[in-house]
Amino acid sequence: MGTRLALRIQERYEELTPSEQKLAQFLLDRPDEILASSATELARFTGVSKATAARLFRNLGYNDFNDVRLQAREERNRTGPVQQIPMPQAAVDEVVTVPTHLQVESANLTRTFEELRPDVLNAAAEQIGGAGRVWVAGLGIENGIARYLRILLTRVRPGVHMISENAATWPEELASTGPNDALIIIAVRPWTKQIATVLTFARTTRLKTIVITDPTNTGKARRKEATVLNCHVSTPWSELTQTSVLSMAQLLAATVANRIGGRAKARRDLIADLAEEIESGDI
Amino acid sequence: MGTRLALRIQERYEELTPSEQKLAQFLLDRPDEILASSATELARFTGVSKATAARLFRNLGYNDFNDVRLQAREERNRTGPVQQIPMPQAAVDEVVTVPTHLQVESANLTRTFEELRPDVLNAAAEQIGGAGRVWVAGLGIENGIARYLRILLTRVRPGVHMISENAATWPEELASTGPNDALIIIAVRPWTKQIATVLTFARTTRLKTIVITDPTNTGKARRKEATVLNCHVSTPWSELTQTSVLSMAQLLAATVANRIGGRAKARRDLIADLAEEIESGDI
């Protein structure tokens, strides 16, 4: 569960103008900054004008920046003293040190899994465990992680397939799916048209869809009636980090295994044995 | 250790006037309030006038209330050393809960990067940055992560290639490498013969070799004169987690980018532009 501000942003993200999105993005990545900083500072951080900032908050349905701040404060008081690991500032020299890296990764992991609702995770696992076949998709940089997830799932249940990296052939590949199948899409920002297309397709064919994504896109995915697993991926510099995405994949696979139970374990052992035999050259 | 503000208050508490003490007390009780509230609000909370608040901060040795706020913010950002996170015991019921997962991942990440020596990381980055061509290898489940690393590195420098997943063809592929090239192998346990073979080969051809692996194998890799990046991957149950491996890949790529400097940034921007154009269908 995120803050109310975050929810509003996710709902209206597409309607926002580009500079508003820049600022909104920042607020999603670092919600605590609302409490500590003035609107002027937020604008400066993200390189937009004060005017744009004022407009954004109005467009999100607040009267005032003050409204926003008050709401944020109220929410902070309500949620217990969760020891959030703060995201470091952008270092001026832009050099990534090992401790900074660790802190960034920890912050993202912590936020990701403290926000993750177990019922959502279980729903996703249920869909995957109960599906006839499972399809895993990941474009571009996410492709490697998608393959990783596929292998994890293959260890646990049969019938897990990758959808090719070439988005052009997705229609053909997806054509053979049925309503008893499940589709897992790994897609952090930027959100491409292909993804939107596939999600629409999945909804019309009643394919169970699980989307692993970042807060910028949860709204879009949810509107397509997908189960959304939200991962924090931001860093103080401009790159993203996929660590929490991989970790989410790991957890998802483990949860599916739990759900399936004994059969999953048997299958894992079988695979381990096979791997060992191949390695030792007995075959 | 408390905040610097708290220390100053404690030092001078007796010298403060009664109303100043009231306010100071409040700040000691709720140090985070400094970040979220204005001086006027703090005064109102404690039933003291704005003037008293201004005087208090001056008496504590600050120029300004703004000084106080800036210091508090700065202290929040560079939070102290990350506390050592204990690895959970094997849960008897073997069910992976979300909090347990988070704790396991945090523990592995923390151990991985607190042990990582910056000079080793830099050496690895140097080898990759300075190499003629770079080869990335990852077998089985690590293959996805290897692909991920390859893409990260491709964003930063040209000439980064995957070695195919089929280990049988490695001899041919490696035959075209020269002593100016670098080889990155991602190989956590189990350690296969192929890996040992390739490492031996790499040493004889004086290929610069970086091995990303887990503590079980560091010794073996080091004996082949490879640069070893050690990742903790264990979990209380029998599976491994590759999260820290991915995180290491991320850090490695970032470090290479730093090392290469401006050219890396230029290349990244170029790629980002291209990606955008492809997405928008302009090509």
Next chain:
DNA sequence: CATTTTCTGAAACAAGAGTTTCATAGACAT
């Protein structure tokens, strides 16, 4: 290409925060 619409930051403006001044209330000594 022209026209309309949308987006955006600079600048003007209004509101509020923080500091300083100042008058006064209270404490204490004489």
Next chain:
DNA sequence: ATGTCTATGAAACTCTTGTTTCAGAAAATG
């Protein structure tokens, strides 16, 4: 009681923040 000194808040003042307006830039549309 008188004078002195400290503590305090009201109010004046200054500076910053947040909003609104407006004109130009950019994008979309015909």
